Amino acid sequence: MNQNVFRLTLPILFGYIPLGMAFGVLFTTQLDYAWWIAPLMGLVIYAGSGQILAVSLLAANAGLLEVAVAMFVLNARHLFYGLSLLGRFRGAGWRKGYLIFGLTDETYSLLTSRPLSSDKHHEQEVDFRITAFNQAYWIAGCGIGALLGEMVAFDSTGIEFALVALFIVLTIEQIKALGDSFPLWAGAFAAGISMVLVGPSHQLILAIAIVTGILLIQYRQLKNRLPAAEASHD
Amino acid sequence: MTDTYYLAAFIAISAAATFATRVVPFLFFERHTEHPLLQHIGRFLPAAVMALLAIVFLQRSANWSASLPGLDAILPGLLVVAVHLWRRNALLSIAVGTVAYMAIQQSGWLA
Numbered sequence: 001m002n003q004n005v006f007r008l009t010l011p012i013l014f015g016y017i018p019l020g021m022a023f024g025v026l027f028t029t030q031l032d033y034a035w036w037i038a039p040l041m042g043l044v045i046y047a048g049s050g051q052i053l054a055v056s057l058l059a060a061n062a063g064l065l066e067v068a069v070a071m072f073v074l075n076a077r078h079l080f081y082g083l084s085l086l087g088r089f090r091g092a093g094w095r096k097g098y099l100i101f102g103l104t105d106e107t108y109s110l111l112t113s114r115p116l117s118s119d120k121h122h123e124q125e126v127d128f129r130i131t132a133f134n135q136a137y138w139i140a141g142c143g144i145g146a147l148l149g150e151m152v153a154f155d156s157t158g159i160e161f162a163l164v165a166l167f168i169v170l171t172i173e174q175i176k177a178l179g180d181s182f183p184l185w186a187g188a189f190a191a192g193i194s195m196v197l198v199g200p201s202h203q204l205i206l207a208i209a210i211v212t213g214i215l216l217i218q219y220r221q222l223k224n225r226l227p228a229a230e231a232s233h234d
Numbered sequence: 235m236t237d238t239y240y241l242a243a244f245i246a247i248s249a250a251a252t253f254a255t256r257v258v259p260f261l262f263f264e265r266h267t268e269h270p271l272l273q274h275i276g277r278f279l280p281a282a283v284m285a286l287l288a289i290v291f292l293q294r295s296a297n298w299s300a301s302l303p304g305l306d307a308i309l310p311g312l313l314v315v316a317v318h319l320w321r322r323n324a325l326l327s328i329a330v331g332t333v334a335y336m337a338i339q340q341s342g343w344l345a
Contacts (some may be wrong), residue, residue: 012304015325017323019238019325037245039317041248044243044245044249045249045252050252051248053287054244054248054258058289060243061339064244067247067248067251068247068250068251069251071251072251072252072254075251075252075255075256076279077279077280078255078256078281079255079259080276081256081259082256082257082258082259082260083263086260086263089260096260098256100253101256101257101261103256135289148247155340156336157336158332158335158336158337158338159332159336161307161332161341162328162331162332164288164311165310165314165327165328165331165332166272167291168292168314168315168318168327168331169314169324169327169328171288172315172318172319174280174281175281178278180253182283183278183280184281186278186282186285187282187283187284187285187288187289188286190282190286191286191290192283192289194290195293202292204290208286211286212279213278215274215278215282216271217277218278219271219273219274222331
């Protein structure tokens with residue numbers, strides 16, 4: 001079974017090692033903490049963009065409330081992954097907690113795109129191993145990158161731009177998947193307003209509140225325009 | 235020592251917040267998955283949050299008192315968009331943009 005799982009997760013290996021390394025290098029070149037904190041974060045947090053955001057929050061000595069809100073909202077898309085896997089994980093016993101913990105973008109896409117047999121328990125065991133293999137790649141990438149960042153001396157000024165680049169890439173991917181650029185303008189508007197109104201330490205929270213408000217207004221308008229609101233959710 | 239406390243609290247809170255986003259559907263939404271408001275937020279919030287994060291952090295990476303304000307970050311940002319629309323390879327887009335930004339910052343060009 002492990003050989004089969006390895007073959008299934010190979011694309012994730014090629015994605016997670018370099019991205020984990022980018023986080024590791026960023027971590028040791030931007031911060032003064034011990035290198036092994038980077039793989040430790042991969043072990044207990046296990047979120048790509050979340051950990052990269054964590055580096056700039058750590059560098060800025062962000063308040064813990066800001067950290068909680070920023071992390072939760074950055075990963076809010078995960079809220080909607082679970083919805084489609086409720087039945088899939090039902091009855092998985094002790095494995096269920098880990099299956100939920102390890103539900104990253106990549107694991108989600110792998111789990112929801114692979115063919116299933118009728119043996120539910122066997123499939124849950126495969127899902128469990130896929131999740132564990134993926135996390136192992138991620139932790140390895142974080143560790144390798146952190147060691148590399150510590151050993152190789154180079155001018156890392158500006159390397160933190162990887163975070164901005166990552167967010168730009170994720171925005172493009174989201175808009176393409178959605179086929180609708182409205183969220184881009186809503187997000188840009190909210191960011192602009194909050195950058196004008198408040199200082200850096202509250203910008204994220206305010207912008208997220210504004211954008212949620214815009215989506216609620218948009219929902220009400222859609223609902224009023226189409227009595228059958230479901231029609232817009234196909 | 236306070237530094238260690240802060241780091242430990244930081245990691246614990248980040249882990250809890252991340253896990254919360256993954257576990258909430260399994261705890262609360264078993265019966266509400268079909269609610270149209272939830273589906274609407276679920277469809278649009280992730281993209282909107284990514285866009286606002288990109289803009290807030292792009293603004294923070296830029297030097298707004300340069301002779302060409304902000305261009306030192308806007309140019310590499312546009313490069314990421316162009317490379318990503320062209321090849322659609324996330325790691326390539328991130329690498330090209332980051333190297334461009336590092337080169338601009340380290341050479342003092344656009345300062």
